[in-house]
């Protein structure tokens with residue numbers, strides 16, 4: 317019997333599309349799914365696309381594994397977390413030494429590292445791979461962030477590079493580093509995605525509630541912006557989401573969708589990673605917090621009752637909103653890349669920021685014109701903080717006054733701008749040669765003898781503070 321070049325288990329949104337993508341690229345792919353219905357649905361889709369000759373469906377997991385060429389490469393594309401571990405346990409007795417698992421879900425990087433440690437002594441290779449691009453990307457070319465051993469990467473590279481998106485002919489798939497590097501980078505990609513989406517939503521809020529624009533007028537603005545420096549997948553789909561009309565009511569669909577954002581974990585993981593590393597990532601943190609606030613709909617309604625409903629127009633131009641979004645994005649990407657750089661130092665991954673920016677230029681959810689500029693900036697100096705790259709200094713100088721006006725208008729107009737205002741505060745803190753932490757150091761020393769530094773006099777100095785508050789008050 318002919319054997320498949322590769323196996324894929326998990327025919328959900330991503331797995332089914334990845335399998336079709338693999339088949340379209342000339343590889344024979346064996347497929348399996350826990351529930352039979354998804355296999356049937358998948359085969360109908362494969363037939364419709366004329367790809368059924370390249371796919372081998374197997375409901376029985378053992379038969380599925382046997383149908384793949386040895387040494388086997390098995391892609392797991394199931395729900396992240398426990399299902400991945402369960403699937404590994406099911407596969408383990410069916411695999412032979414030298415076979416490899418390529419796990420492509422949104423896994424926590426430390427889980428990936430544990431799975432790697434668990435499988436390596438058993439002679440099973442393991443790659444932790446971040447895939448971005450949603451259903452369309454998975455089908456026609458996602459961005460693929462690979463972590464794990466170089467040897468395993470070399471085995472998997474031909475298929476992964478072939479199915480990835482291409483930017484000017486270059487594959488948007490790269491081996492980034494050992495262990496959990498691929499999944500860590502994918503996590504921060506998603507954190508940046510959260511920031512982009514939240515800042516877009518905040519700007520939409522200013523248009524809707526502060527400028528009185530309807531969904532269709534907002535859609536036109538996003539479409540126009542997509543022709544300029546903000547050109548990106550998320551700006552493009554925002555235009556489409558805003559112009560969609562609900563067929564039942566004839567109203568803009570966006571006006572009917574409940575204002576509660578879901579989240580599956582990668583944004584929170586990004587914020588935790590940033591905090592643990594001591595790298596400020598206020599835009600990502602703000603975006604995660606904003607989703608959490610959004611989910612508390614009943615509390616928000618009650619608070620609106622207590623404080624009164626905001627109303628009235630704000631005085632801000634669409635040009636300022638466009639530039640504010642650009643400035644916020646620059647800050648957010650600066651923070652995201654700084655988190656990646658710091659984690660790479662800690663783990664000794666040797667991550668190349670230019671490579672990461674390059675493989676995000678096409679296929680993934682955060683793809684944008686802007687990333688090509690960033691790839692260029694990082695190629696010039698791997699340790700660069702984007703806010704200090706001359707091209708970005710020029711851009712920020714041009715855009716931050718607009719961000720300031722938008723945040724000020726939002727504050728006075730009672731419009732929430734959690735992410736944009738966090739980005740602005742970060743920028744203002746970052747560029748402030750003399751900050752206010754001297755006072756914090758004084759307070760810390762006052763109550764806990766934690767010490768402070770005075771230039772020219774040394775560190776770990778102490779103030780001659782009164783011993784008690786009562787004494788201080790005398």
Ligand SMILES: NC(=O)C1=CN([C@@H]2O[C@H](COP(=O)(O)OP(=O)(O)OC[C@H]3O[C@@H](n4cnc5c(N)ncnc54)[C@H](OP(=O)(O)O)[C@@H]3O)[C@@H](O)[C@H]2O)C=CC1
Pocket residue numbers: 326327328329330331349350351354393394395396398399402403420421422423447448449450451580
């Ligand atoms: N959707 C997206 O845009 C993206 C998703 N991802 C990530 O890819 C992964 C898959 O996502 P997606 O395709 O959207 O998910 P779906 O919800 O569409 O599909 C989930 C798949 O996981 C399987 N599954 C769930 N639990 C188990 C289990 N315990 N044992 C075996 N199989 C199980 C399901 O099988 P069954 O049919 O039997 O329920 C199904 O095939 C996730 O990690 C997700 O975070 C990554 C990038 C983008």
Ligand SMILES: O=C(CO)[C@H](O)[C@H](O)COP(=O)(O)O
Pocket residue numbers: 422447448449450506509578579580581582583681
């Ligand atoms: O990885 C993705 C895109 O890159 C997924 O779409 C992910 O599910 C998005 O995260 P969340 O569901 O938390 O919004």
